[in-house]
Structure formats: C-alpha cells, structure tokens
Amino acid sequence: MAGRVAIVTGGGSGIGASVVTRLTADGWRVAAVGRRLDKVSEIACKTGCLAIASDIAADGAAADVVARTLDAFGQIDGVVANAGVFQYSTIETMTPELWRNVYRTNLESALWLVQAALPALRQTKGRIVGVSATGSTRAAAGYSAYTTAKAALNNLIHSIAVEEGANGIRANVVCPGWTRTEMADAGMNQIADRFGGIEAAYEHVSRHIPLQRPGRPEELASVIAFLLSDESSYVNATTIFVDGGLSVVDTSQDFS
DSSP states (O other), X not given: OTTOEEEEETTTSHHHHHHHHHHHHTTOEEEEEXXXXXXXXXXXXXXXXEEEEOOTTSTTHHHHHHHHHHHHHXXXXXXXXXXXXXXXXXXXTOOHHHHHXXXXXIXXXXXXXXXXXXXXXXXXXXEEEEEOOGGGGSOOTTBHHHHHHHHHHHHHHHHHHHHHGGGTOEEEEEEEOSBOSHHHHHHHHXXXXXXXXXXXXXXXXXXXXXXSSOBOHHHHHHHHHHHHSGGGTTOXXXXXXXXXXXXXXXXXXXXX
C-alpha cells in the first residue's frame, strides 16, 4: 500500500483517527479531514498526515478537500466517508434544521466527496468505504434522523459500486456497533445517571452483544484498511458488520 493516497473524513477523532493512524502505518499518504483544527492537527503531529480543517458537509467543501489532496499528493486511491453526527429527536419534536443537519453530515457529505473524487479514483481504480452503523438496519426511538440517514448511506455506497465497478472502483460499507469513541461517550453520558456512570451505561448497551463489550476504534480501522487493500480485490458492494455479533441477536428471546 506504500505511496497510495486516501481521504478520511471525520479524521480527527474516534474511528476516523484510528483509520488515519492505521493507514499511515501501512504506508499510505492520508488527508485527514475534520471540523476541528486542533483535532486534525493533533493526528497530523502523530502520524504525518495532511491535516485539512473543513466541515465536509458545507457547500463546496468536498471539492475543496479533493483539490487540496490532489495538490499535495497528485492522486487519490481511497476515500473513507466517515463523517457523522448523532442527534436525538423524536418524530414529534423533529425540526427541519436537525433533520437536514443529520442528513447533510451523514449522507450528503459522502455523496459530494465521492462525486468530486471520481475522476481521480477512476485513474487509480480506487476504493471507497462508507462508515455507516448497525442502527442503519433497524429503528431506534429518538434516532430516526440518524438511522434513516445511515440506511440511505448504505444504498448510496452500493449504488456507487454498481455504477463504477466497470471503472475498477470498489465501494463497500462498514457498520460499527457501539464503539468507544468520543461521539459514543457523549451518547453514554446522556444515560449515565440511570445506570451509575458511563462504564455501567456501556455495560448496559453491551448486554446483548455476544462478545459482551463495545468495540475499539482500531478494530474498525483494521476492517476498513482491509477493504482499501488489494487483499479485498473481489469484495464489492457489500456491507460488513463490525459489532461483536449484535446484528444477529434476537433480543426478543432474552428472558434473563
């Protein structure tokens, strides 16, 4: 993988930062994109990646990120669409602003980034990974905006795979379950008082996971690195769940 170039959105923290760390260790040159300059600068200091402080969901941001990456490295071999936002709202209390923000960040940012990068990806027969969520295949009270946006992301990535396969581009989806990240910690803090602290909250949400624990960001990064590598050369238009087995559990049969 030495010398190949990837763009990783949401690259300043959590899963994205772990992906940047893994790819640079594997010899990739990486553009880490994030809204917070301090976070992307920190990961750049640790890994030597290119730090791009940008809200990838903003108008024109995707084209700018692609242009800056090409200016720095001259090519693009991989895109990891990892930018996401997790906001709570019931259907009754949903506002247009919240709905649009969740969709712009979780779905539209991936579309415009891939669109802007397509000419470069066609030249390198590149790879695309969309970071979705286990929740994209089910419903959760209070998170309809998030789960429907992620479900749409799944179909978007699959559609890209179908359209661009003849050009040698592969596109796949990774669906994490609960993973110990800054964003997940924020979610756990919302219910921590009910269970006696954040660790107890994680234990509660992990009770149906066969491995009995949340994931680690580096575990997701390993799967994403595989999908970007030549070792996955015939893996295309698929969805891989990295959730400790939660997606196959029938929780209605838990009588414990």
